[in-house]
Amino acid sequence: MNDQDYTAVFTVDQTPEEAFAAINNVRGWWTGEIEGSTDKSGAEFTYRYKDFHYSRQKITELIPGKKVVWRVVEASLNFVEDKTEWNGSEITFQISQQGDKTEVRFTHVGLVPEHECYNACSGAWGSYINGSLRSLITTGKGEPNQMRIGIIGAGNIGGTLARHLTRLGHLVSIANSRGPKSLTGLANEIGAKAVSVTEAGNAGEIVIIAIPTKAVVDLPKGLFANVSSDVIVVDTGNYHPELRDGRIEAIDRGMPDSRWVAQQIGRPVIKAFNTIFAKSLLEKGAPKGAPGRIALSVFGDSLDGKATVLRLIDDLGFDPVEGGNLDNSWRQQAGTPAYCQDLEAAALRHALEEAVHERIAEYRAAEEARIKKYMAAQKT
Numbered sequence: 001m002n003d004q005d006y007t008a009v010f011t012v013d014q015t016p017e018e019a020f021a022a023i024n025n026v027r028g029w030w031t032g033e034i035e036g037s038t039d040k041s042g043a044e045f046t047y048r049y050k051d052f053h054y055s056r057q058k059i060t061e062l063i064p065g066k067k068v069v070w071r072v073v074e075a076s077l078n079f080v081e082d083k084t085e086w087n088g089s090e091i092t093f094q095i096s097q098q099g100d101k102t103e104v105r106f107t108h109v110g111l112v113p114e115h116e117c118y119n120a121c122s123g124a125w126g127s128y129i130n131g132s133l134r135s136l137i138t139t140g141k142g143e144p145n146q147m148r149i150g151i152i153g154a155g156n157i158g159g160t161l162a163r164h165l166t167r168l169g170h171l172v173s174i175a176n177s178r179g180p181k182s183l184t185g186l187a188n189e190i191g192a193k194a195v196s197v198t199e200a201g202n203a204g205e206i207v208i209i210a211i212p213t214k215a216v217v218d219l220p221k222g223l224f225a226n227v228s229s230d231v232i233v234v235d236t237g238n239y240h241p242e243l244r245d246g247r248i249e250a251i252d253r254g255m256p257d258s259r260w261v262a263q264q265i266g267r268p269v270i271k272a273f274n275t276i277f278a279k280s281l282l283e284k285g286a287p288k289g290a291p292g293r294i295a296l297s298v299f300g301d302s303l304d305g306k307a308t309v310l311r312l313i314d315d316l317g318f319d320p321v322e323g324g325n326l327d328n329s330w331r332q333q334a335g336t337p338a339y340c341q342d343l344e345a346a347a348l349r350h351a352l353e354e355a356v357h358e359r360i361a362e363y364r365a366a367e368e369a370r371i372k373k374y375m376a377a378q379k380t
């Protein structure tokens with residue numbers, strides 16, 4: 001062990017025995033598929049998170065109320081060049097009584113700053129240990145469904161999503177057009193990481209694009225070239241040709257906004273979060289079952305991708321509604337009956353149904369007229 005090894009420490013009111021039990025309940029606090037026994041000395045268990053991370057741990061020390069040590073027997077980290085960086089490292093938990101409190105000291109011996117995975121791995125450990133494991137010990141409930149989420153665009157929608165997603169315990173990397181330095185304040189305030197657009201695109205399991213439609217063509221070429229096909233890309237955009245984006249011929253001819261975005265970035269996208277004003281997204285989330293809970297719909301071609309985004313919508317405090325495939329996403333474009341009306345689930349489904357394909361341009365024009373009027377009223 002040296003002072004460069006990644007360490008996280010926290011203190012709780014619970015007993016050392018309670019902390020020890022929670023640590024050994026690995027499925028309760030670490031995301032991913034875990035196979036094997038996690039609470040027997042000498043046992044081995046594997047951890048797999050999608051295509052990103054596989055590792056096999058042997059439990060080499062298990063001293064009740066005092067210490068847990070796992071040796072990483074083999075590992076494959078698919079987001080760094082040397083996929084074996086964890087091999088031979090040791091993951092240790094030291095538990096000690098400090099007055100009437102219990103201290104848990106986590107150290108990943110061998111996870112040091114010169115490792116390529118240090119930033120990503122230490123960020124993830126920090127959240128699992130200080131967030132999920134601590135919560136499991138103190139409340140009996142861990143937060144193992146943490147995801148790494150990149151957000152491109154830190155304005156009204158991107159900034160609001162980042163704020164809520166960090167609050168939910170996800171690891172959020174956020175980028176804008178001006179570079180990470182311009183985002184340090186927001187990132188520090190909400191507990192996100194300010195990064196470049198390229199880093200946000202490569203941040204993890206979900207990438208949310210929350211920029212003006214016209215700016216999509218300015219994203220770095222090949223942004224998603226090395227991003228696993230498992231990664232879900234979400235488009236929050238609305239095309240505003242008169243007010244902001246200029247004319248995009250393919251969309252004007254009838255291509256759904258998000259189909260065009262998918263073509264530009266060379267990746268399938270899920271259309272979501274474009275039908276709620278940022279202020280409602282910020283303020284109007286409500287617990288499941290709350291009367292009047294606002295519903296948000298999702299369109300896209302990947303069932304898995306939609307399922308993940310629908311779950312996220314629920315976690316954010318909105319009723320999730322599956323809309324259909326991406327070619328039908330015109331049903332929730334700007335100005336349609338489903339657009340930014342803060343509807344409940346049944347009303348939202350009805351509004352999506354009611355939309356008329358021939359009226360797409362008319363809906364959009366009406367929405368732009370509404371915004372113009374609103375902006376004019378703000379000036380007076």
Ligand SMILES: NC(=O)c1ccc[n+]([C@@H]2O[C@H](COP(=O)([O-])OP(=O)(O)OC[C@H]3O[C@@H](n4cnc5c(N)ncnc54)[C@H](OP(=O)(O)O)[C@@H]3O)[C@@H](O)[C@H]2O)c1
Nearest residue numbers: 153154155156157176177178210211215237238274277278
């Ligand atoms: N506002 C809403 O209530 C709302 C609701 C639903 C959907 N939408 C849609 O969501 C999208 C984002 O809207 P918004 O209101 O959040 O916009 P916004 O407040 O104007 O913010 C736009 C963000 O995009 C970033 N950006 C612009 N060009 C970029 C580029 N080439 N690379 C990286 N980042 C870039 C900007 O960064 P810089 O500041 O550094 O330039 C800014 O952080 C739009 O398509 C909008 O129509 C908005």
